[in-house]
Amino acid sequence: MVAANAAVGYNTQKTRMQEEKIPQMKLFKKKDLFLLGALLLVAAGIALFYLLRPAGARAIVTINGAESQEIDLSKDGIYQIEGAALPVTLEVREGKIRFINSQCPDHLCEGFGYLDSEGEYAICMPAGVAVTISE
Numbered sequence: 775m776v777a778a779n780a781a782v783g784y785n786t787q788k789t790r791m792q793e794e795k796i797p798q799m800k801l802f803k804k805k806d807l808f809l810l811g812a813l814l815l816v817a818a819g820i821a822l823f824y825l826l827r828p829a830g831a832r833a834i835v836t837i838n839g840a841e842s843q844e845i846d847l848s849k850d851g852i853y854q855i856e857g858a859a860l861p862v863t864l865e866v867r868e869g870k871i872r873f874i875n876s877q878c879p880d881h882l883c884e885g886f887g888y889l890d891s892e893g894e895y896a897i898c899m900p901a902g903v904a905v906t907i908s909e
């Protein structure tokens with residue numbers, strides 16, 4: 775009888791401990807969900823920031839390494855670059871810029887395609903014209 779009572783007492787205690795643990799675990803899960811939600815909000819904010827950022831971006835055009843002009847990438851347009859060894863044309867479209875209709879023999883500059891991220895660049899070696907995206 776004594777042994778059986780002890781066993782029952784032990785079981786009761788164990789059950790109570792489990793009951794105490796469950797709400798605690800639920801609290802932790804809620805906290806995790808909250809943290810996850812907060813992280814998602816931050817990630818969404820960063821993604822929005824990067825999506826909207828091209829509106830303020832500029833392209834710096836250099837001729838033979840010297841800064842020639844700045845182009846605002848928020849305005850679509852065609853830019854003839856004056857003063858280069860060869861006539862070079864740049865096209866701005868939807869916050870991106872690229873070489874088009876180049877008169878150079880290799881057309882490698884056109885192969886760079888659109889640039890839209892800070893630090894990206896394209897260069898036309900025969901004309902000596904380089905384009906870099908800046909903030």
Ligand SMILES: [Zn+2]
Binds near residue numbers: 878880883897898899
């Ligand atoms: Zn070229």
